[in-house]
Amino acid sequence: MTTLVEIRDIRKVYGHGETEVRALDGVSLDIAEGDFVAVMGPSGSGKSTFMNILGCLDVPTAGSYRLRGIEIGKLDRDTLALLRRHQLGFVFQGFNLLARTSALENCELPLLYQGVPGAERRKRAMEALDRVGLANRAHHLPNELSGGQQQRVAIARALVSRPAVILADEPTGNLDSTRSEEIMKLLVELNDKQRITIAMVTHEPDMAAYARRVVIFKDGRVVSDERKSGVVHAPLPEQGGAA
Numbered sequence: 001m002t003t004l005v006e007i008r009d010i011r012k013v014y015g016h017g018e019t020e021v022r023a024l025d026g027v028s029l030d031i032a033e034g035d036f037v038a039v040m041g042p043s044g045s046g047k048s049t050f051m052n053i054l055g056c057l058d059v060p061t062a063g064s065y066r067l068r069g070i071e072i073g074k075l076d077r078d079t080l081a082l083l084r085r086h087q088l089g090f091v092f093q094g095f096n097l098l099a100r101t102s103a104l105e106n107c108e109l110p111l112l113y114q115g116v117p118g119a120e121r122r123k124r125a126m127e128a129l130d131r132v133g134l135a136n137r138a139h140h141l142p143n144e145l146s147g148g149q150q151q152r153v154a155i156a157r158a159l160v161s162r163p164a165v166i167l168a169d170e171p172t173g174n175l176d177s178t179r180s181e182e183i184m185k186l187l188v189e190l191n192d193k194q195r196i197t198i199a200m201v202t203h204e205p206d207m208a209a210y211a212r213r214v215v216i217f218k219d220g221r222v223v224s225d226e227r228k229s230g231v232v233h234a235p236l237p238e239q240g241g242a243a
Helices: 047-054 077-087 103-113 118-131 147-159 177-194
Strands: 003-014 021-032 036-040 062-067 088-091 165-169 197-201 213-218 221-227 230-232
Touching: 003 047, 021 047, 021 197, 021 221, 036 047, 036 177, 047 165, 047 197, 077 088, 088 147, 103 118, 103 147, 118 147, 147 165, 147 177, 177 197
Parallel strands: 036 197, 036 213, 088 165, 165 197
Antiparallel strands: 003 021, 003 062, 213 221, 221 230
């Protein structure tokens, strides 16, 4: 498989001296195209910091992050914004849909920021809604949709720009068990049938079980990297800080 994400010895340090916190303490990780990775760990383990760096929302103190061979640390702010816009799709726990905007218009937003013409925006947004089974709800407002349907719209919005990877932050955190299962089955289908790469933070083992691979963080380091076909354990950290 082609390597999509290359993380090498990433460190993220906050503060100095006695107040220093090592949110990430030497993380190295590859994610291949078509992978589905669940990132887990206790509060303060570094998983959220890792995802923020992966999403180009934060920058590491040291180390290297390459996305499709591009060294992220060498990009300026404007180029980073363009990369987020074109290469990354985000799905959040709180859906983050515009309340007075239809499902279709919510899905069009990333393309609007990219300057895609109106007709093409609507066509691609409808295609994305169709992929998540909501083409028949395109003109409904968020408050006319169930929680599971709102998260499907959020996933469609992440898909519409045809990103290299979808980053999902607790995508089932605001859903009941039935809707959570519905969303996870959708993510599995997108990964399985359409080969969409997904990296997902979750604190729920039942949700992580849907992924092809589970990476566990502790004290800013990767302590376990498990695939369904086998287990590879990283050495436990001798020291580190909370994130």
